Amino acid sequence: MKSVQMKTKSRITKSDVQQYLLRGRAFIALILVVVVFSYLTPAFLTTENIVIIFKQVAIRALLAIGMTFVILTGGIDLSVGSVVGMIAMVAGGLINQGINLPQFGVIIYPHTWMIIVISLALGTLTGAFVGFIITRFNVAPFIATLGMFYVARGVAGLLNNGYTFPNLVGRAEYGNTGFEILGSGNFLGINYSIWLMMGFALVAYIMTTRLPFGRHVYAIGGNELAAELSGVRVARTKILVYSISGFCSALVGLIVASQLVAAHPMTGDAYELTAIAAVVLGGTSLSGGRGSIGGTLIGAFVIGVLNTGLVMVGVSSFWQKVITGSVIVLAVIIDQVQARMQEQIALQKQQDIK
Amino acid sequence: MPSPSPVLKIEPVAAADDVILSAQNITKVFPGTVALDDVSFQVRKGKVNVLIGENGAGKSTLMKILAGVERPTAGKILLDGREIHLNSPLDATQLGIGIIYQELNLCANLSVTDNIFLAREITRNGLIEYKSQKQRARELVSKLEQKIDPDQLLGDLRIGEQQIVEIAKALAQDVRILIMDEPTSALSAAEVEVLFRVIRELKADGVAIIYISHKLEELLQIGDYITILRDGRMVAEEQAQKVNVPWMIEKMVGRNPAALFTRKERPLGEVMLKVENLTLPRLGGGYTLDHVSFDLREGEILGFYGLMGAGRSDLVDCLAGARPQATGKTWLNGEPVSATTISERIKTGFVLVPEDRQRYGLVQALSVMDNMLLASLKNYLRGAFLVSKREKAAADQQIKELSIRVASAQQPITALSGGNQQKVVVAKGMLTRPKILLLDEPTRGIDVGAKSEIFEIMNRLAAHKYSVIFVSSELKEILAMSDRILVMSKGAITGEFSHQDANEEKLVAASAIGHGPANTGNHNGKG
Numbered sequence: 001m002k003s004v005q006m007k008t009k010s011r012i013t014k015s016d017v018q019q020y021l022l023r024g025r026a027f028i029a030l031i032l033v034v035v036v037f038s039y040l041t042p043a044f045l046t047t048e049n050i051v052i053i054f055k056q057v058a059i060r061a062l063l064a065i066g067m068t069f070v071i072l073t074g075g076i077d078l079s080v081g082s083v084v085g086m087i088a089m090v091a092g093g094l095i096n097q098g099i100n101l102p103q104f105g106v107i108i109y110p111h112t113w114m115i116i117v118i119s120l121a122l123g124t125l126t127g128a129f130v131g132f133i134i135t136r137f138n139v140a141p142f143i144a145t146l147g148m149f150y151v152a153r154g155v156a157g158l159l160n161n162g163y164t165f166p167n168l169v170g171r172a173e174y175g176n177t178g179f180e181i182l183g184s185g186n187f188l189g190i191n192y193s194i195w196l197m198m199g200f201a202l203v204a205y206i207m208t209t210r211l212p213f214g215r216h217v218y219a220i221g222g223n224e225l226a227a228e229l230s231g232v233r234v235a236r237t238k239i240l241v242y243s244i245s246g247f248c249s250a251l252v253g254l255i256v257a258s259q260l261v262a263a264h265p266m267t268g269d270a271y272e273l274t275a276i277a278a279v280v281l282g283g284t285s286l287s288g289g290r291g292s293i294g295g296t297l298i299g300a301f302v303i304g305v306l307n308t309g310l311v312m313v314g315v316s317s318f319w320q321k322v323i324t325g326s327v328i329v330l331a332v333i334i335d336q337v338q339a340r341m342q343e344q345i346a347l348q349k350q351q352d353i354k
Numbered sequence: 355m356p357s358p359s360p361v362l363k364i365e366p367v368a369a370a371d372d373v374i375l376s377a378q379n380i381t382k383v384f385p386g387t388v389a390l391d392d393v394s395f396q397v398r399k400g401k402v403n404v405l406i407g408e409n410g411a412g413k414s415t416l417m418k419i420l421a422g423v424e425r426p427t428a429g430k431i432l433l434d435g436r437e438i439h440l441n442s443p444l445d446a447t448q449l450g451i452g453i454i455y456q457e458l459n460l461c462a463n464l465s466v467t468d469n470i471f472l473a474r475e476i477t478r479n480g481l482i483e484y485k486s487q488k489q490r491a492r493e494l495v496s497k498l499e500q501k502i503d504p505d506q507l508l509g510d511l512r513i514g515e516q517q518i519v520e521i522a523k524a525l526a527q528d529v530r531i532l533i534m535d536e537p538t539s540a541l542s543a544a545e546v547e548v549l550f551r552v553i554r555e556l557k558a559d560g561v562a563i564i565y566i567s568h569k570l571e572e573l574l575q576i577g578d579y580i581t582i583l584r585d586g587r588m589v590a591e592e593q594a595q596k597v598n599v600p601w602m603i604e605k606m607v608g609r610n611p612a613a614l615f616t617r618k619e620r621p622l623g624e625v626m627l628k629v630e631n632l633t634l635p636r637l638g639g640g641y642t643l644d645h646v647s648f649d650l651r652e653g654e655i656l657g658f659y660g661l662m663g664a665g666r667s668d669l670v671d672c673l674a675g676a677r678p679q680a681t682g683k684t685w686l687n688g689e690p691v692s693a694t695t696i697s698e699r700i701k702t703g704f705v706l707v708p709e710d711r712q713r714y715g716l717v718q719a720l721s722v723m724d725n726m727l728l729a730s731l732k733n734y735l736r737g738a739f740l741v742s743k744r745e746k747a748a749a750d751q752q753i754k755e756l757s758i759r760v761a762s763a764q765q766p767i768t769a770l771s772g773g774n775q776q777k778v779v780v781a782k783g784m785l786t787r788p789k790i791l792l793l794d795e796p797t798r799g800i801d802v803g804a805k806s807e808i809f810e811i812m813n814r815l816a817a818h819k820y821s822v823i824f825v826s827s828e829l830k831e832i833l834a835m836s837d838r839i840l841v842m843s844k845g846a847i848t849g850e851f852s853h854q855d856a857n858e859e860k861l862v863a864a865s866a867i868g869h870g871p872a873n874t875g876n877h878n879g880k881g
Contacts, residue, residue: 212482215482223463231474
């Protein structure tokens with residue numbers, strides 16, 4: 001097979017190095033923050049601390065992975081934090097109060113595994129419903145998910161009149177004990193939430209890289225009309241994408257409620273913003289079509305390390321916000337610079353061919 | 355079915371049995387216009403069925419109906435004699451109808467392979483088989499005698515290569531009917547030869563090809579049957595070997611004289627605008643505008659004719675300051691123009707009435723008056739505040755002068771007819787007190803009565819010493835209205851005609867320069 005591209009220059013040029021650094025910038029940033037914090041506080045690189053960081057990151061990363069699918073299609077999901085809260089309250093209610101059926105005079109207490117299935121299904125359906133609204137009525141994703149942001153938070157409050165469901169341990173006679181294991185249980189010494197994050201990241205990676213569905217997600221984000229004209233079922237793909245995000249939110253809602261052994265109506269407040277931040281830090285373009293699950297994972301870790309590290313160094317929470325915000329904007333600026341450089345290099349290559 | 359009725363004329367092109375797809379009595383109405391009016395079109399198996407017509411004759415609409423993108427208002431489509439309903443592009447694909455679109459429909463963010471197999475990925479156990487996809491993509495591309503790396507990002511390819519990918523994408527499907535809408539517009543002569551070879555192979559396999567092109571010589575070379583559309587109606591159907599280029603032009607253009615609009619003779623003033631070497635590079639190589647030079651006199655209406663994509667709209671966009679990357683020199687009234695942004699250009703005296711009225715000309719959410727005043731708000735200020743009395747006066751004056759039919763100036767712009775909306779856009783331009791008026795397709799999508807009003811306004815403006823650049827795809831209109839006509843093709847000026855020597859044949863011929871099958875033209879520019 002003959003080489004298709006003419007290699008005009010074999011030596012590594014300055015722009016090659018620049019490109020390489022810019023592409024790996026999220027990973028470089030991660031290494032940088034880890035190095036800086038290890039230098040500043042010796043306690044940073046201890047096993048204990050790393051486990052804490054991973055546990056924190058697991059929740060963010062799960063949401064960010066769902067968000068990545070949505071953003072790859074050029075959409076956005078503002079409802080994830082509220083759905084986290086709503087599902088936490090649903091699970092809490094099912095454990096503490098069961099399903100009350102007054103017309104039959106019975107209260108059904110489902111098994112713990114059934115509660116988990118019901119919660120996950122409900123979260124997925126919420127996402128599917130949002131996706132349906134977006135595609136069927138041509139509502140902007142920002143608006144549709146903003147609506148769900150309010151509705152789900154409202155429902156979370158309604159479920160127990162704004163009160164917390166405390167002490168979610170269940171009762172042995174109802175067969176609904178063991179909910180707390182999801183948050184505190186370990187496998188091979190590693191917390192379940194971290195396993196879930198890694199497992200789901202792997203699934204998402206395969207979905208984006210190996211399944212036709214993933215190609216369609218990228219295609220819709222790149223050129224929705226072209227995708228439609230090629231025969232991609234755009235509406236169905238979008239509904240699926242929001243369903244995935246809803247599923248991730250539900251999973252996080254369960255994990256958080258289980259970790260706290262309680263469900264508070266404000267659970268997950270502002271989580272959607274950290275999820276978006278992680279996605280953007282990971283190099284996914286908000287206009288869609290460009291980005292990766294791996295990048296999102298790194299982005300989630302950068303934010304996680306930054307938050308934990310800043311706390312350990314003793315930076316005030318106000319400065320933490322200033323720094324986190326600046327890092328996010330800086331990341332996007334670098335993103336734009338890279339895109340422009342890439343375009344110029346592509347133009348240059350064509351000039352060389354002629 | 356053969357009919358025994360002696361009244362019926364014998365069909366000029368007989369043999370209905372090899373017809374695979376037939377569109378019968380298709381009518382398509384868009385709000386405000388009838389794009390297709392009772393059009394019937396036969397597609398024959400193993401033949402190249404050519405469809406031609408001027409810009410706006412309805413070819414692309416007909417193709418979109420056959421590809422399932424648009425649904426006809428009336429009429430039916432028969433495939434193998436059975437009626438079919440195409441509700442989505444997917445339906446058409448599943449019935450074996452493939453299409454290569456005129457405007458490239460590819461995802462710039464995906465690789466060549468991913469684009470070729472989009473929505474028909476090769477999978478095993480649900481997972482994409484990258485190796486076989488890449489292998490097949492490489493085969494398809496090499497069948498088209500191209501050296502394109504299947505892993506390359508589509509966005510990094512030049513336009514011609516993207517066109518090849520679009521063709522490869524259509525070939526990757528198992529098509530029985532392949533629609534090609536201007537497939538050669540971005541191809542070099544050698545690439546066109548390769549495409550024709552592939553078309554002949556497809557024909558031999560019994561695939562029916564529907565071929566749309568403006569390059570008339572090319573059509574005679576590859577076509578078997580020729581169908582001509584004009585103003586949304588089918589005007590002729592003939593076997594390709596029986597016809598020639600002048601016949602096609604005559605049928606496309608029609609013979610009805612333009613009685614509705616006439617130009618008024620008037621003296622022309624000094625040179626008002628001088629443009630030298632206006633150049634706009636195209637992303638992906640070549641030029642959108644290729645060293646364009648011309649001048650425009652005071653009170654002159656200068657027409658620009660050309661095919662779609664010839665660069666006329668880009669030219670007026672450049673003059674209006676919308677393309678900062680353009681290079682070249684411009685003089686207005688002998689003074690060099692240094693303004694680069696749109697607002698500076700408006701201040702200098704250029705104003706554009708854009709081609710797409712709805713998207714670029716009007717803010718749909720605003721009232722008639724607010725739209726009209728948008729470009730000249732600073733004229734109604736006292737201190738930092740808008741003076742509503744001045745605003746009202748300016749709007750009312752324009753409404754009267756251009757006889758815009760509105761109940762009140764506060765009406766929403768969407769309540770107006772196309773013609774009146776267009777007049778609002780013109781009024782918006784006039785309120786900036788321009789010297790040069792750039793009208794890009796000012797009569798598109800408006801009815802005949804409104805057209806003649808727009809032309810009357812143009813005549814009046816020219817009589818008041820405004821200089822007008824008039825871009826149009828309508829041959830009759832441009833011939834009737836222009837003092838002088840420049841014809842563009844592939845970004846360069848390919849013909850200049852005074853009002854006296856211009857005729858339709860000359861304009862059509864000049865607009866095809868650089869499009870001939872044996873001519874690489876200025877495809878890659880000159881410098």
